Every structure is written in C-alpha cells, then in structure tokens.
Amino acid sequence: MDRFLFLTLDGLSRGAVYAAFALALVLIWRAGRIVNFAQGAMAVAAAYVAYSVTAATGSYWLGFAAALLAGLLLGAIVDVAVMRLVDHRSPLNPVIVALGLVLLIQAVLGMVYGNEYLPAQTPFSRTALTVGGTAVLSPYDLFVFATVGVVGAALVWVFTRTAIGLRMRAAAFAPEVSRLLGVNVGGMLTLGWALASGVGALAAMLVIPTGLGLHPHAMDLVFVSAFTAAVLGGLDSPPGAVVGGLGVGLLLSYVSGYAGGDLIPLAVLALLLTVLLLRPGGLFAPVTARRV
Amino acid sequence: MSATRATAPPSRAAAVDPARPGRSLPTLVRHLAVAAGVALLVLLASYQLDSFRNFQLATVAAYLCATAGLTVLTGLCGQLSLGHGALMATGAYTLALAQNALADGGRTAGGWLVVSLVVAVLATVVVGAVVGVAAARLRGPYLAGLTLAVAVVVPALTVTFDGVFNGEQGLAVPVAPAPAGLGSYFPHERWQLWVAAAATLSCLVLLANLVRSRYGRAFRAVRDDEVAARLAGIHVARTQVVAFVVSAASAGLGGALLAVLAQSVSPGAFGLTLSLFLLMAVVIGGLGRLAGAAWGAVLLVALPDLTHSLTNLFTLSPAAAQRLEGNLPLAIFGATLIVVMIAAPGGVQGLLSRLTRALRARWPVGRS
Numbered sequence: 001m002d003r004f005l006f007l008t009l010d011g012l013s014r015g016a017v018y019a020a021f022a023l024a025l026v027l028i029w030r031a032g033r034i035v036n037f038a039q040g041a042m043a044v045a046a047a048y049v050a051y052s053v054t055a056a057t058g059s060y061w062l063g064f065a066a067a068l069l070a071g072l073l074l075g076a077i078v079d080v081a082v083m084r085l086v087d088h089r090s091p092l093n094p095v096i097v098a099l100g101l102v103l104l105i106q107a108v109l110g111m112v113y114g115n116e117y118l119p120a121q122t123p124f125s126r127t128a129l130t131v132g133g134t135a136v137l138s139p140y141d142l143f144v145f146a147t148v149g150v151v152g153a154a155l156v157w158v159f160t161r162t163a164i165g166l167r168m169r170a171a172a173f174a175p176e177v178s179r180l181l182g183v184n185v186g187g188m189l190t191l192g193w194a195l196a197s198g199v200g201a202l203a204a205m206l207v208i209p210t211g212l213g214l215h216p217h218a219m220d221l222v223f224v225s226a227f228t229a230a231v232l233g234g235l236d237s238p239p240g241a242v243v244g245g246l247g248v249g250l251l252l253s254y255v256s257g258y259a260g261g262d263l264i265p266l267a268v269l270a271l272l273l274t275v276l277l278l279r280p281g282g283l284f285a286p287v288t289a290r291r292v
Numbered sequence: 293m294s295a296t297r298a299t300a301p302p303s304r305a306a307a308v309d310p311a312r313p314g315r316s317l318p319t320l321v322r323h324l325a326v327a328a329g330v331a332l333l334v335l336l337a338s339y340q341l342d343s344f345r346n347f348q349l350a351t352v353a354a355y356l357c358a359t360a361g362l363t364v365l366t367g368l369c370g371q372l373s374l375g376h377g378a379l380m381a382t383g384a385y386t387l388a389l390a391q392n393a394l395a396d397g398g399r400t401a402g403g404w405l406v407v408s409l410v411v412a413v414l415a416t417v418v419v420g421a422v423v424g425v426a427a428a429r430l431r432g433p434y435l436a437g438l439t440l441a442v443a444v445v446v447p448a449l450t451v452t453f454d455g456v457f458n459g460e461q462g463l464a465v466p467v468a469p470a471p472a473g474l475g476s477y478f479p480h481e482r483w484q485l486w487v488a489a490a491a492t493l494s495c496l497v498l499l500a501n502l503v504r505s506r507y508g509r510a511f512r513a514v515r516d517d518e519v520a521a522r523l524a525g526i527h528v529a530r531t532q533v534v535a536f537v538v539s540a541a542s543a544g545l546g547g548a549l550l551a552v553l554a555q556s557v558s559p560g561a562f563g564l565t566l567s568l569f570l571l572m573a574v575v576i577g578g579l580g581r582l583a584g585a586a587w588g589a590v591l592l593v594a595l596p597d598l599t600h601s602l603t604n605l606f607t608l609s610p611a612a613a614q615r616l617e618g619n620l621p622l623a624i625f626g627a628t629l630i631v632v633m634i635a636a637p638g639g640v641q642g643l644l645s646r647l648t649r650a651l652r653a654r655w656p657v658g659r660s
Contacts, residue, residue, distance in 0.1 A: 035433035085634045091432035105624030110619035227437045265448040269441040
C-alpha cells in the first residue's frame with residue numbers, strides 16, 4: 001500500500017510536467033492548427049541555455065529565468081522565420097518542417113555541447129519526505145506542483161480575463177473577422193507560439209533533472225508521452241490536456257513501478273493506440289457532426 | 293478532379309498519352325526495359341568501382357527500397373509515417389533471426405538468403421498491416437504522432453525482450469560468401485551490390501507498376517480528396533491500408549538488405565533519426581516520385597561521406613571533430629528539409645522536370 005501511495009504521488013508529479021508540456025501543444029494547436037513536433041527539441045534547447053547560464057553565473061534561478069526567456073524567444077523566432085513561410089494547405093507540410101527543425105536543433109546542440117549526458121541541477125532535494133514512516137513527496141515534487149499550478153492559473157487568467165487573451169482567442173477562432181475588427185492576427189499567432197514554447201521550456205526544466213540528464217534527445221520520449229496526454233484530453237481542450245497529463249503520468253508511474261522502466265515506451269504506444277482507436281477526439285471531445 | 297481520373301476505365305487507349313509521344317509501350321514492358329538498363333549499368337559499375345564504392349552503392353540500393361515505399365505512402369496516398377525506421381528494424385531483425393535459424397539447421401548455402409528475405413518482408417507486412425489498420429482511421433498529426441511512438445518503441449522492445457533480440461548489442465547475421473563459381477578472388481562487396489541491386493530493382497518494378505495501376509490512381513484520389521474518392525466508389529480505408537502494407541513491405545525489404553550488408557543488426561541503427569532521415573530523403577528528392585526516392589537514397593549515403601571529407605579539410609581537435617562529424621550531416625539534412633519545404637516543395641525531381649519542360653519549350657526537338 002505504501003508503494004502504491006508512493007507511485008501515485010510520483011505519478012502525479014510526473015503527470016504535472018506532462019500536463020504542462022501537453023498544454024504547450026494544445027496552445028499551438030488552438031492558435032494555428034499545427035501540432036508542433038519540434039516542441040521537444042525547442043524545449044531542450046532552452047534547457048541547454050539554462051545549463052550555460054547556470055555554469056557561468058553559478059545561480060540555478062538565473063538559469064531558470066534564462067530558459068523561460070529563451071523558450072519564449074525561440075517560439076517567436078520559429079513562428080516568424082519558419083512556420084509563417086510554410087504552405088499550410090496540406091496538413092503534412094507544417095509537420096514535415098517541424099521535423100526538419102527537430103533534426104536541425106538537435107544537431108546544433110550536439111555540435112555545441114556534445115552528445116553526452118550532462119548533469120542537470122535541481123533547486124530542491126529530490127529525497128522524499130516521510131510522514132508517519134511512509135515516503136511521500138520530495139521538496140522537488142512540491143516545487144513541480146507549485147510551478148505547474150502557477151503557470152496553469154496564469155494561462156487561464158491571460159486567456160479569460162485580459163484583452164490580449166481575448167484577442168488571441170478571437171484570432172484563432174475567426175481570423176478574417178478579427179482582422180477586420182483590428183486584431184493583429186499574425187502577432188497573436190506569434191505570441192501564441194512564444195507562450196507555448198515558454199511553457200514547453202518550463203516543462204523541460206522540470207522534467208530533465210528527473211531523468212538521465214541533459215541530452216539533445218532528452219525530450220523525445222517526454223514529447224511522445226505529452227502528445228499522448230494531449231490526444232487523451234482532446235487536442236482542443238486545455239483542461240483535457242491537464243487531466244490527460246496527470247493520467248499518463250499515473251499510468252507510466254505504475255508501469256515502471258510494477259512492471260519495469262523499460263516498458264514505458266510500450267505503455268505509451270499502447271495507450272495512444274487505444275485512445276486513437278476508441279476515442280480519437282479525446283475523452284472530452286464534444287459530439288461532432290461527421291463530415292462526409 | 294483526380295477522382296474522375298481514377299474511375300476512367302484502364303483501356304489500352306488511355307495508356308497512350310498524347311502529351312507524351314513515344315510512350316505508347318505497355319507500362320510493364322517499359323518498366324522492365326528501364327530496370328534491365330539500370331541492371332546493366334550497375335553490373336558495369338560494379339566492375340569499375342572499388343570495393344568501398346560498391347558497398348556504398350549497395351547501401352543506396354537498400355535505402356532506396358525504404359524511400360520508394362515511403363514516397364508511395366506519403367507522396368501518393370498522403371499518409372505521413374514516422375515509423376518507417378521501425379519497419380526497417382522489423383525487416384532487419386526478422387532476417388537476422390531467420391538467417392541464424394537457418395544456420396543452426398545447417399542450411400548455410402547462399403540460396404537460403406532468398407527465403408530469409410521473403411520471411412523478413414512477410415513479417416513486416418504483418419506489422420505494417422497492424423499499424424496500417426490503425427493508421428487508416430487517423431489523419432495528419434494524429435497519424436504522425438502514432439507512428440512517432442512506434443519509432444520510439446523499437447529500442448525499448450529490443451531491450452525488454454533481450455532473450456530474443458540480444459538488447460543493445462543486437463544480433464550477428466551470418467551471410468554466405470559469393471558463390472564459388474564466380475572465382476575465388478571475387479570481391480565480397482561486389483556480390484553484396486549484386487544481391488542488393490537485384491532485390492531493389494524487383495521491388496521498384498513492382499512499385500512502379502502499382503503506381504501506374506488502378507491502385508495507384510486510387511491512392512492519388514484518396515490523397516487529393518477523400519470525399520470525392522468515396523463518391524467515385526473507392527473504399528478509402530481499404531486503399532489506405534493497402535498503401536501502408538505495400539510501403540511497409542518495401543521498408544522491410546530495405547531493412548533486411550541493410551542487415552545483409554552490415555552482417556549485424558542493433559537497435560542503435562534504427563532509432564527515430566533513421567525514420568526522420570527517410571522522410572527527409574523522400575521530401576528532398578521529391579514527394580510521390582520514385583525517381584525522387586532514388587535521389588533521396590543517394591543523398592542519405594553521400595551526405596555523411598561529403599561532410600566527413602569536409603571536416604577533414606580543417607584541422608580540429610579530436611573532440612570537436614567527433615562532435616562535428618556526427619552532427620553536421622544531421623544539421624544539413626534538417627536545414628535542407630526546411631528550405632526545400634518552403635522554397636521548392638517538388639524537391640530535386642520537381643526541379644529537374646521543371647527544367648526539362650522549360651528546355652523543351654525553348655527547343656522543341658524530338659517532338660514528332
């Protein structure tokens with residue numbers, strides 16, 4: 001029972017990060033109908049920036065801030081310099097271009113930093129606190145929950161309570177009408193990319209220390225898991241992404257705890273396949289009219 | 293619009309395209325003639341080139357199977373697959389297991405390789421059918437995500453079932469040497485090239501015929517407009533599964549050939565990067581054209597070689613040289629992929645056919 005409790009809490013902590021990353025995917029999907037397959041590579045790039053800044057200044061928090069900033073910037077650059085130029089008539093094109101970005105970013109990181117695992121710092125201890133003899137959460141897990149919670153709340157606030165959030169939703173929902181009403185649709189799209197990439201960078205900063213360390217491919221499996229989470233919740237739904245992320249985190253924690261860590265990719269594939277075949281619109285999909 | 297083309301009766305008269313004089317031969321004869329010509333060229337080249345170039349050409353042939361299969365799927369049928377590296381791995385591992393089983397049974401003669409290749413293709417067809425049935429219900433990014441998960445799973449599978457696949461080390465592939473009838477000094481690489489080229493050319497002739505057949509037209513109709521295709525009487529899901537299975541079979545053959553060439557298989561060779569490479573090769577070569585797949589396969593072998601010679605020009609510290617050598621081809625691939633998608637979506641083959649059309653318009657020679 002202790003083990004079950006530990007795995008549940010560990011899974012929730014893992015799931016919080018997947019939720020954040022899935023949220024980043026959902027943000028771009030809602031803004032531009034693109035699944036950003038380069039999200040993982042972009043987030044790793046931001047984490048490498050944090051590594052360099054922390055190595056230069058000795059401060060984890062300066063590195064953390066640098067990663068978020070780098071994430072925001074990278075998102076905006078990718079949208080303006082690459083995605084804006086792609087012919088979006090075929091849905092394959094943005095996906096292929098994003099995969100090109102994956103190759104490019106990972107190769108550049110490999111050239112600059114090398115293809116070895118670099119140690120990633122944590123600001124708080126990862127040893128679990130014990131309550132009444134039972135190992136529960138570590139201070140780092142609490143930090144993860146708090147950060148993801150704050151970011152989630154901030155996103156909700158931006159999108160529902162501010163003028164800029166309203167403009168972003170309008171630009172995604174009805175671009176032509178919004179443009180007529182004076183909304184800078186292109187700028188809103190770029191802002192969406194920047195926000196999503198910033199959230200992705202945050203997720204990378206949180207998840208990389210819990211794995212093997214910093215590596216150009218460190219986010220590959222996280223990306224697949226987060227994509228599964230986003231699909232599980234329905235690509236269109238931010239609350240769905242959070243629920244999906246927590247669900248995937250729990251499942252993977254149980255699989256690695258009871259069956260072995262090697263099986264995690266298989267479990268992700270099985271879950272993704274099941275969801276796509278049974279409820280391709282996700283758990284929270286509204287009933288849609290079938291377009292023949 | 294393509295849907296109407298797809299429903300046109302495949303009469304002999306339709307094979308004579310008035311815009312393309314001199315192409316009135318039956319499709320099969322034309323493809324066989326081209327294949328025989330290429331086979332002759334490869335045969336001559338195998339005697340002219342040194343062992344290393346022979347081996348490289350054989351590797352191009354192995355990749356060509358996979359890229360040709362992928363271009364049929366992505367370019368003609370409009371389904372994006374990031375899992376073709378995994379399908380190649382299926383072919384390669386099946387071939388390794390089959391060859392080892394045959395060797396254990398004392399069947400080491402070269403002819404048994406054909407049996408192993410067929411078994412490898414059949415195993416990949418089964419895997420491809422399973423993925424394809426799921427894929428037929430999915431569109432765009434969903435399909436890409438699912439096949440991406442398939443690609444990520446391969447290394448995990450080989451480690452989990454390391455009793456069969458021997459984990460990270462992989463398996464050795466016993467391959468019989470060249471037949472004694474060719475002489476005792478016959479280079480092994482030349483024999484490898486012959487085997488790979490023979491398998492690849494048969495695969496390409498089959499694919500080329502498929503592309504020009506009723507199925508090929510159905511693929512294009514489904515790609516252009518699913519609703520129109522369905523109205524024209526095409527079973528969309530079945531067509532997509534067929535495309536995936538055909539594509540998987542080609543990828544399996546390519547993977548099996550790679551295993552024969554390397555005489556070993558290991559999960560490191562079949563990671564996500566291989567899948568991305570294949571896609572990149574197909575896009576840069578020109579989506580949907582078999583000639584484009586050939587350009588892509590050549591690029592896959594030539595570009596790492598070129599960057600290797602490029603890095604040798606500069607004097608670098610060993611560590612920096614190692615970093616550059618592994619990653620520079622990837623960076624060039626990635627950047628080229630982005631530029632091609634933005635600037636020339638037709639790829640190399642698209643540019644070439646535009647060029648020839650422009651030349652023909654200027655000098656109308658050879659038009660009867």
